[in-house]
Amino acid sequence: MKEITDIIKSYELAVAAGKKTALATVVHVEGSSYRRPGARMLVTDDGQLTGAISGGCLEGDALRKALLAISQQKNKLVTYDTTDDNDTTLGVQLGCNGIVHILFEPIHRDDAANPIALLKKALEKRQNAVVITLFSLNSRSASQPGTCFLNLETDKITIHNALGHNVLEQMLPEAELVKERQESFFREFAFNGQKLTGFVEYLRPAPALIIAGAGNDTIPLSEMAHILGWDVTVVDGRNGHATKQRFPKANNVVVAKPSEVLSKIETDAQTFFVLMTHNYNYDLALLKELINLEACIYIGALGPKKKLERMYGDLRNEGIEVTDEQKTKIFGPVGLDVGAETSEEIALSVLAEIKAVLNGRTGISLRKKPEPIHSRSDQKVDYHKSTREDFLCEIQTSQS
Numbered sequence: 472m473k474e475i476t477d478i479i480k481s482y483e484l485a486v487a488a489g490k491k492t493a494l495a496t497v498v499h500v501e502g503s504s505y506r507r508p509g510a511r512m513l514v515t516d517d518g519q520l521t522g523a524i525s526g527g528c529l530e531g532d533a534l535r536k537a538l539l540a541i542s543q544q545k546n547k548l549v550t551y552d553t554t555d556d557n558d559t560t561l562g563v564q565l566g567c568n569g570i571v572h573i574l575f576e577p578i579h580r581d582d583a584a585n586p587i588a589l590l591k592k593a594l595e596k597r598q599n600a601v602v603i604t605l606f607s608l609n610s611r612s613a614s615q616p617g618t619c620f621l622n623l624e625t626d627k628i629t630i631h632n633a634l635g636h637n638v639l640e641q642m643l644p645e646a647e648l649v650k651e652r653q654e655s656f657f658r659e660f661a662f663n664g665q666k667l668t669g670f671v672e673y674l675r676p677a678p679a680l681i682i683a684g685a686g687n688d689t690i691p692l693s694e695m696a697h698i699l700g701w702d703v704t705v706v707d708g709r710n711g712h713a714t715k716q717r718f719p720k721a722n723n724v725v726v727a728k729p730s731e732v733l734s735k736i737e738t739d740a741q742t743f744f745v746l747m748t749h750n751y752n753y754d755l756a757l758l759k760e761l762i763n764l765e766a767c768i769y770i771g772a773l774g775p776k777k778k779l780e781r782m783y784g785d786l787r788n789e790g791i792e793v794t795d796e797q798k799t800k801i802f803g804p805v806g807l808d809v810g811a812e813t814s815e816e817i818a819l820s821v822l823a824e825i826k827a828v829l830n831g832r833t834g835i836s837l838r839k840k841p842e843p844i845h846s847r848s849d850q851k852v853d854y855h856k857s858t859r860e861d862f863l864c865e866i867q868t869s870q871s
Contacts, residue, residue, distance in 0.1 A: 472677040473700020474522045475590050478513045481521035482578065482587045491516040492578045493537040494586050496618070497524050498606050498670050499657070502554060502569030509655065509672050513587075516541055524573055528553075533573060540575040546615040547575045548606050574606050576617040584632050586618035597676040597702075597739060598625040599653075601646040604670045605634075605660060613665055622646035638662050642669075649673045677702050678741050678829060683732070683757055684748035684773075685712035685724075688814035692745070694720045695818045706732050708753060729756035733764070740766050743825050745805060747773035755782050759789075762797045769828050771821060772803030779803035807834045 478494070485492050497510040505526040512522035512530070514537035524533055529551055540547045551571045578585050593600035603620035607613035619632040620642050629646070631639055641660050648671075649656065655672045678701045682689050685707035696703045697720035704723040707713035713726045725735050744761055746754040754772065761770050772779050779801070783793050793801075806820030807827070827834040837844060 472594065472674070474511060475594060475674075476677075476700060478511055478522050479587060479591050479594065481513050481515075481519070485513075485515045485519075486580055491541050492587075493540045494576045494578060494618070495524050495533050495537055496574045496576070496586075496604060497571060498548075498574045498604055499572040499608065499668065500569055501572075504553070504569040504571045506571075508670055514538070514541075525571070529571070529573070533575075536573075537575050541577045544577050544579075546577070546617045548608075548615050549573050549575065572606070572608065574604065574615060574617055582632075584619075584621075584630055589618060589621040589630060592628075592630065593621060593623065593674055594676075596623075596625065597679070597737065597741070598623055599650060599676070600624060600674045601649050602672045602674060603642055603645070604672065605638075605662065605667045606670075607665065608668050609666075614663060614667070616662065616667065620646070622650075624650060634662065645669070645671050676739070676741050678743060678825065679704065679737075679739070680825070681706060681732075681736060681738075681742060681744045682721075683707070683744065683746045683754065685709060685714075685717065686747070686749055688817065689747055690718065691815040692747075692818035692821060693718050695815075695822055697721070699822065704736055706736070707748060708750075729753055729760060732757060733760055738764060738766055740768065741829075742767060743769040743771070743829075745771040745773070745821060747771075747805075749773075751778070755785055758782055758801075759786060759791065762791075762793055762801075768800050769825055770801045771805030771824070772801060773805050773817075775804060802828075 482492055493514045495512045495514060497506050497508050500508055506524055510524050512520055512524045512533065514520055514534055516538065518534060520530060520534065524530065536547060536549050551573065553569055553571065576586050578587050582588070589602060593602065601622040602618060604618045605616040607615060616632070616634060619634055621630045629643065631642070638660060645658055650673070653673060655670065658669045658671055660667050660669050680696045680701050680703050682692055682703065682705045685705055689705065693703050693705060703721045704725060705713055705718045705721045706725040706727055708726065708728055710726045713724050715724050718724050727735050744767065746757060748754055758770065761767055786793055802824060805824065806817060807824045809816070809820050811817045811820040824834060
C-alpha cells in the first residue's frame with residue numbers, strides 16, 4: 472500500500488503544478504520478474520517517477536512509453552521479454568527470465584473515476600478493496616480499457632468507468648469472489664465483441680502496528696515501520712514518554728492504561744501488537760485484554776520465554792487459562808532469530824517476523840526454500856468453463 476500512497480501524493484503534487492501524468496501498471500507476468508502484477512509507477516510529463524515496475528531495468532524505456540501515452544492520450548499495453556539473457560534490446564542483459572506486460576494509462580484529472588481517483592478512494596478508509604484492470608494480451612490494437620472498477624468492502628460501494636452494464640454485471644460477482652478468496656486472480660471478460668483479460672486485484676489496508684511501550688528502544692521500531700508504510704500507533708501509560716515529539720513518525724501516540732487501550736484504537740485483521748513497555752504488570756494487563764481479540768493474529772512479547780510463561784501462570788491464577796489456540800498468535804520472545812542485539816536490530820527482527828506471519832511464511836532463508844519465491848496467477852482463463860468455480864484461474868507458482 473505504501474507504493475500506492477506515494478503515487479497518490481505525487482499525483483496530487485503534479486496536478487497542483489499543472490503537470491500531465493500516466494500510470495504504469497504491471498498487469499501480467501509470464502515466468503519470473505522482479506515485480507509482480509499490481510506493481511505501479513506514476514510518470515509525469517517532465518520525467519519524474521514514483522513507484523517501480525522493475526528493479527530499475529525497465530524504467531528508462533517505460534518512461535518513454537509513458538510519455539507517448541500522455542502525448543497520444545491513449546492507453547497502451549507494452550510487453551517486455553526478458554527471457555533471453557543475450558537480448559540487448561533494452562540496453563541491458565536483464566536475466567529475469569520472464570515476460571512482463573505493462574499497461575500505460577494517461578490520467579485525465581477531470582475524470583472522477585480515473586485510475587488514481589479509484590486508488591485514492593480505496594485508501595480513504597481501512598478496508599479491503601477490489602480493483603479490476605482490463606487489457607488485451609492478444610492484440611495491441613485492441614481496446615485497452617485499463618483500471619476501470621473499484622469495489623469497497625465495508626462501504627459496499629462500486630465505482631466504474633463507462634464500460635456498459637454488460638461488463639459491470641460480469642465484474643460484480645468476481646469482486647465478491649476475490650473478497651471471499653482474499654487473493655488476486657485473472658479472469659476473462661467479454662467487451663464489445665472481444666475477450667479481455669482482467670486482473671482482479673485484492674487490496675488490503677496497510678498493516679497497523681500497535682507498539683505498547685514508549686521507551687527509547689521502540690523509537691527505531693516506530694521509524695522502520697513508518698518506512699514500510701505501516702500505520703503506527705504508540706501506546707503507554709506514561710504521558711512524559713508517549714509524546715508526538717518523541718515519536719514523530721508514528722500516526723498516533725496514545726496515553727492509556729492497559730484496560731483503556733482497545734477503546735482508544737481501531738483494530739482489524741491487519742493489526743499487530745508488540746508488548747515492550749519493560750513494565751511487567753502493564754504488559755500482563757494488556758495481554759489479558761488482547762488474548763480474546765478475535766481479529767488479532769499477532770501479539771509479540773519482548774523478553775525471554777520465562778517471562779511469557781510467568782504471564783501465563785499469573786493469568787491462570789486469575790482464573791484465565793490461555794488456550795493452545797490463543798498461544799498460536801502470541802510470539803515470545805518476539806522476532807526472528809537473526810542475532811539481534813541493538814534496538815535497531817531488534818526492530819528489524821520484529822518487523823521481519825510480523826511480515827512473515829502476515830504472508831503465512833516461515834521466515835527461512837530463500838535459498839532453503841524448495842518452492843518458487845513468488846506465487847503467480849497467470850494461467851490463461853478458459854472462458855467456456857461451465858461453472859463459476861471452474862472458471863477460476865488456478866494459482867501457479869514460478870521461480871523468480
